[in-house]
Amino acid sequence: MTTESAVLEEPVVKKQELPEFELVNLTINGQSFKLKLQPWVSLLDAIREYAGLTGTKKGCDHGQCGACTVLINGKRINSCLTLAVMRDGEAITTIEGLSDGVVNHPLQDAFIEHDAFQCGYCTPGQICSAVGMINEGRANSLEDVQELMSGNICRCGAYNNINAAIMEVKSKMA
Amino acid sequence: MNSFSYNKAHDVAEAVADIQEHEGARFIAGGTNLLDLMKENVMKPAHLTDINRLDLADIKENEEGGLTLGALVTNADTAWNERVxxxxxxxxxxxxxxxxxxxxxxxxxxxxxxxxxxxxYFYDTATACNKREPGSGCSAINGINRIHAILGTSEHCIATHPSDMCVALAALDAKVNVTGPNGDRTVEFGDFHRLPGNTPHLDNNISQGELVTSIDLPPSNFTKNVFYLKVRDRQSYAFALVSVAAALDLEGDVIKDIRVAMGGVAHKPWRRREVEESYIGKVASTENFRALAETMLTGAVGFGGNTFKIELAKRAIVRALNEALKSGENL
Amino acid sequence: MKTQYIGKPVSRVDGLAKVTGSAKYSADFKVEGMLYGYIVSGSIAKGRIISIDTSGAMSLKGVLQVFTHENVSGLPWFSIKYKDMDAPTGSPFRPLHDDKIIYSGQPVALVVAETFELARYAASLVHVSYQEEDFTTDLVKNMDQSYKAPVGKLGYVSPKSRGNADEAFDQAAFKMSGSYQHGAEHHNPMELFSTTAIWENGKLTVYDKTQGVSNCQFYIGNVFGLAYKDVRIISPYVGGAFGSGLRPQYQLFMAVLAALELKRPVKVGLTRQQMFTFGHRPVTLQQLQLSASTDGSLESIKHEAFSETSRFENYTEIIVNWSGTMYNCDNVKLKYELVGLDMYTPVDMRAPGAVTGAHAIESAMDELAYELKMDPLIFRLKNYADEDQTEEKPFSSKELIACYREGAEKFGWTKRSIGPRSMREGNQLIGWGVATAAWDAFQAPARAKALLSIDGKLIVSSGTSDIGTGTYTIMTQIAAESLGLKIEDVTFKLGDTNMPLAPLEGGSWTAASVGAAVKGVCEDVKKKLKKMAVKTKTSPFYDTSSKDIVFDSGIISDVNDSSKSISIVDLMRIAGVNSIEETSTSGPNPINKMKYTFNSHAAVFAEVKVDEDLGIVRVTRVVCAVAAGKILNPKTARSQILGGVVWGISKALEEESKMDHQYGRFMNHNLSEYHVPVNKDINDIEVIFVEEKDDIVNPLGVKGVGEIGIIGVAGAIANAVFHATGVRVRNLPITMDKVLQIAEDDKNQVAV
Known part of the structure; x- marks a missing residue:
């Protein structure tokens, strides 16, 4: 071993050390994923590139748009600003986990009915965020919804329809 | 983003030890700003000590009769805590x-x-910034400085502190509990953050290996007549151009005590106790609020793009205090 | 045949895919063995690369290659090979071509590695040394360098003047002069540009974010010397584009370059910061002078615009021409010039030109209305243009008066008090403003294919795009109705160069262009079915006249005798036909185009509340009344207009890419500091589609709704801000410091 590394040593360029791989257990939409990841992998990239669930979107990678919103233990977060290793053992819900393929979450149906999107790219984040907002129980009026959904940018400008969809679902739940 | 090693600490001692052991290490908790800056290659910690498993996530009564906020309580859980x-x-x-x-x-x-x-400029490694790279120069002074500081600036840096929470903590006389290799200490909130001076790369007076464990809030009479005004370029999800934490303790229309702290105007939350004190015993009126605002902005300097903030800040103080006055009426 | 789907508020057919996360955007395609590319962006505005040190990056295990101008070779020298279908005149930018730096943020290297994180890290280890040269990026300081905008870009027409505007202006009783400025803007669709390129068996497959798969095929074929047939571009879902996807962006070049060289699939995505390193809506300065007689008739319109472009291409858009057609006026003087600067070429951005020009002319009209002490809506009606005076042609249809009337009624315009600062609620000053909008109703040639199977299912395809516009849905509606099928039996496919050629998706022309092709191809299938019905011996229509045959819900029946019927499925079965396939091309009617002007119109009414002390402007209400011919789907069309209004609010109050001229670099290159509206910024928006019948514009009678919603909004808001405050803010965006007139670096505000 020692001899070998001596032979391979390159004097000109210093070998840069790369982060160690770690086993990260994520439960995504009830399914267990055991992923071998380096600590520099964001939760967003872990979900998309390593677990292969591409419903969650990257819109800015800096917590400035909300497209990557997922739920961790029912709370909405920006998955781009947390490392997957920090979330070891946690239960994550993404857009794919809100519908069982037959029955949608009421928000998903309401989004279609109210045309609460155009390009659809921010939509998974909007819906996850709305689920998280309803869990929080602080949105009591349209004005509250406007403020508490402001962490999700929709460049197509579907806000009025997003709010209509959310208000409808909220009124049915009440 | 640079290459880094990573450890999860399970208690405070382990966290403090872990950060000592690694050169260029940083604590990571929420990660919302650190990872943002790492992706921009602005911060390049060689090691991250994950402190999320530390037992610092409670809000407790403290001996003074106030509340102590655990360092790891999330901002949301703090804001929506019933006692808070x-x-x-x-x-x-x-x-x-x-x-x-x-x-x-x-x-x-x-x-x-x-x-x-x-x-x-701090965020863009293609430009000069004394905060990011000491000695490289300040691009903002002659650059785009609409969002920059008007108070307490130096020729080396005109950056602002972006927090809203800290503005309120400054107004409320919070104290920060810190632990580190040399033991525990408590820092008055006003001494926590620094002005840029000759050392704009230093944001605060906490050394590399020290860990904030909690924030003490003293008992407060500011429960009725309070207002937080945030003036910004959009209605939500934007940093403050100017923000004002205003609190009044009144007896009739006479000021028993008053707090005014400003965000978005300086390298730290801006508060001047001596100005506040000079209004104790005076009538809570728009005229007095404006006079107070004028004094608060004494020494303010604009750099072109942000010069408007001087007048805006004064108006924001008046508005915030008037709203604080009104908010008591609604209760 | 009875109308079943066209004009109905059908929910998006791609809605389920979008709400469940199954819609695949370009970055969502994962291919076995895929590598990740990360682009290194240049830090200077102009100069040369002296050296690039890639050794640190290359030393990392898992880094396969760092592409730079030093190791990329074999690509065409002549820049004409880099021209795409939407390129303006000039020489397109060639990524990694040589050591020249021509704009800040220019891509200088591509790192390709086994993982995204590794590529990103390795990119941070690439060290580039530059020799800097003098540069200039400030339009205002280079006005003396302006030159006449050349023709040559798709759709661009030079402005035409008429009469003698100078003389009329000098002699007129009432006049106004004003200069208006717009900052730069970047499209910032939510989806980051991303490309995955796969090179396999001499064929290239590319998943890309684009508004035109054929344009990317054309570009890649030319640049890399590949036969078009060997280049397949796929783009089924596009997460917004707003014009940014009209031209191939550099990540496409990078991904293909790496895939060809490394013989492995490569994905290259841009960061949000890099989304500010290609085309933008240009900074524009405009001078307006209007005059009117005492009765409020316009005597003259003078409109000049100066726009920035790059030093290598002449980006042009139609800014001032609208001032010649919007109102009735005999003396019009128009001028449009460019200034070349050390930046990337601007690119079309939602309602390019029109939205810029409309803000200025509509503000100017408002200013003159105040001079005349006339209601600004009445002033517009007084000068209503019944025909296109520029081209001396009638409009194929123009229901703008209905827009004014219905919009004003819904808004309650008559309750408006005329004086500035005359309406308030506590410390909130209230203002109401109005503006007009117009946009071209284009149609371009397009092809579509239809495949009807024996199970009665129809698949229609065309290589167009759906950037959120609703293309999937309206084409499905058109196909279902044209062939009399149930909508659930129709699937529309798009975004693939294996499909028939469609024009770039932009300019509000897709509904008309691709819609006509879809209608045409379905009519062709229908003809075949009719023929089959009358020629097949066991058919109930055997040997009858095909003229009496109607199609509804998959059933063919006799118009006079409904008991005589057969399903399409049965007809094909008895005829022994497994499928019917047709391809059809449609295009504009050149004679109609010669005889008429095709425009959509809108009237926008806005209410603002302005904080008297803090200057904060909130748009509390907007009514946008639109005349855009036939509305194929009121649900998705309304969304398009809502989005346009949100864009207008954004333009008026928030959006601006801030260039630091010390660096020649856009500095607020992120979504935290580049403000677009959030949910809380958007309040009541009412959309009205007025009835507008137009048999001339195209077979469907549609004019498109992608741009018309944004065009008038900034003007209406600026006018409302004046009405509220008495301050005329002529530079966009209208921020609080300008409203309060305390903006030290921007003194172009006038108070009454």
Whole structure:
């Protein structure tokens, strides 16, 4: 071993050390994923590139748009600003986990009915965020919804329809 | 993003030891600002000590009769904590004015104190910035400085502190409990953050190996007449151009005590106790508020793009105090 | 045949895919063995690369290659090979071509590695040394360098003047002069540009974010010397584009370059910061002078615009021409010039030109209305243009008066008090403003294919795009109705160069262009079915006249005798036909185009509340009344207009890419500091589609709704801000410091 590394040593360029791989257990939409990841992998990239669930979107990678919103233990977060290793053992819900393929979450149906999107790219984040907002129980009026959904940018400008969809679902739940 | 090693600490001692053991290490809690800056290659920690498993996530009564906020309580859980809402509504309002619901669910109280400036040049490694790279120069002074500081600036840096929470903490005379290799200490909130001076790369007076464990809030009479005004270029999810945490303790229309702290105007939350004190015993009126605002802005200097903030800040103070006055009426 | 789907508020057919996360955007395609590319962006505005040190990056295990101008060779020298279908005149930018730096943020290297994180890290280890040269990026300081905008870009027409505007202006009783400025803007669709390129068996497959798969195929074929047939571009879902996807962006070049060289699939995505390193809506300065007689008739319109472009291409858009057609006026003087600067070429951005020009002319009209002490809506009606005076042609249809009337009624315009600062609620000053909008109703040639199977299912395809516009849905509606099928039996496919050629998706022309092709191809299938019905011996229509045959819900029946019927499925079965396939081309009617002007119109009414002390402007109400011919789907069309209004609010109050001229670099290159509206910024928006019948514009009678919603909004808001405050903010965006007139670096505000 020692001899070998001596032979391979390159004097000109210093070998840069790369982060160690770690086993990260994520439960995504009830399914267990055991992923071998380096600590520099964001939760967003872990979900998309390593677990292969591409419903969650990257819109800015800096917590400035909300497209990557997922739920961790029912709370909405920006998955781009947390490392997957920090979330070891946690239960994550993404857009794919809100519908069982037959029955949608009421928000998903309401989004279609109210045309609460155009390009659809921010939509998974909007819906996850709305689920998280309803869990929080602080949105009591349209004005509250406007403020508490402001962490999700929709460049197509579907806000009025997003709010209509959310208000409808909220009124049915009440 | 640079290459780094990573450890999860399970208690405070382990965290403090872990950060000592690694050169260029940083604590990571919520990560909302640190990872943002790492992706921009602005911060390049060689090691991250994950402190999320530390037992610092409680809000407790303290001996003084106030509340102690654990460093790892999220901003959302703090703002929506019943005791905080009732006893420190100013803090609750300030937190809710900041960031987005998702970010508030991640960002911690401790981490919020370490939030770094939003200066464009600090964020862009293609430009000169004394905060990011000491000695390289300040691009903002002659550059785009609409969002920059008007108070306490230096020729080396005109960046602002971006936090809303910290503005309220400054107004409420919070104290920060810190632990480190040399033991525990408590830092008055006003001494926590620094002005840029000759050392703009230093945001605060906490050394590398020290860990914030909690924030003490003293008992407060500011439960009724409080207001947090955030003036910004859009209605939500934007940093403050100017923000004002205003609190009044009144006897009739006479000021028993008053607090005014400003965000978005300096390298730290801006507060001047001596100005506040000079209004104790005076009538809570728009005229007095304006006079107070004039004094608060004494020494303010604009750099072109941000010069408007001087007048805007004065108006914001008056408005915030008037709203605080009114908010008592509604209760 | 009875109308079943066209004009109905059908929910998006791609809605389920979008709400469940199953819609695949370009970055969502994962291919076995895929590598990740990360682009290194240049830090200077102009100069040369002296050296690039890639050794640190290359030393990392898992880094396969760092592409730079030093190791990329074999690509065409002549820049004409880099021209795409939407390129303006000039020489397109060639990524990694040589050591020249021509704009800040220019891509200088591509790192390709086994993982995204590794590529990103390795990119941070690439060290580039530059020799800097003098540069200039400030339009205002280079006005003396302006030159006449050349023709040559798709759709661009030079402005035409008429009469003698100078003389009329000098002699007129009432006049106004004003200069208006717009900052730069970047499209910032939510989806980051991303490309995955796969090179396999001499064929290239590319998943890309684009508004035109054929344009990317054309570009890649030319640049890399590949036969078009060997280049397949796929783009089924596009997460917004707003014009940014009209031209191939550099990540496409990078991904293909790496895939060809490394013989492995490569994905290259841009960061949000890099989304500010290609085309933008240009900074524009405009001078307006209007005059009117005492009765409020316009005597003259003078409109000049100066726009920035790059030093290598002449980006042009139609800014001032609208001032010649919007109102009735005999003396019009128009001028449009460019200034070349050390930046990337601007690119079309939602309602390019029109939205810029409309803000200025509509503000100017408002200013003159105040001079005349006339209601600004009445002033517009007084000068209503019944025909296109520029081209001396009638409009194929123009229901703008209905827009004014219905919009004003819904808004309650008659309750408006005329004086500035005359309406308030506590410390909130209230203002109401109005503006007009117009946009071209284009149609371009397009092809579509239809495949009807024996199970009665129809698949229609065309290589167009759906950037959120609703293309999937309206084409499905058109196909279902044209062939009399149930909508659930129709699938529309798009975004693939294996499909028939469609024009770039932009300019509000897709509904008309691709819609006509879809209608045409379905009519062709229908003809075949009719023929089959009358020629097949066992058919109930055997040997009858095909003229009496109607199609509804998959059933063919006799118009006079409904008991005589057969399903399409049965007909094909008895005829022994497994499928019917047709391809059809449609295009504009050149004679109609010669005889008429095709425009859509809108009237926008806005209410603002302005904080008297703090200057904060909130748009509390907007009514946008639109005349855009036939509305194929009121649900998705309304969304398009809502989005346009949100864009207008954004333009008026928030959006601006801030260039630091010390660096020649856009500095607020992120979504935290580049403000677009959030949910809380948007309040009541009412959309009205007025009835507008137009048999001339195209077979469907549609004019498109992608741009018309944004065009008038900034003007209406600026006018409302004046009405509220008495301050005329002529530079966009209207921020609080300008409203309060305390903006030290921007003194172009006038108070009454």
């Amino acid at each position: 809402e009732q006893r420190y509504p100013l803090l609750s309002k300030a937190i809710l004015a900041g960031a987005s619901p998702q970010l508030r669910n991640m960002a911690t109280n401790g981490g919020n104190l370490f939030q770094r400036t939003r200066c464009y």
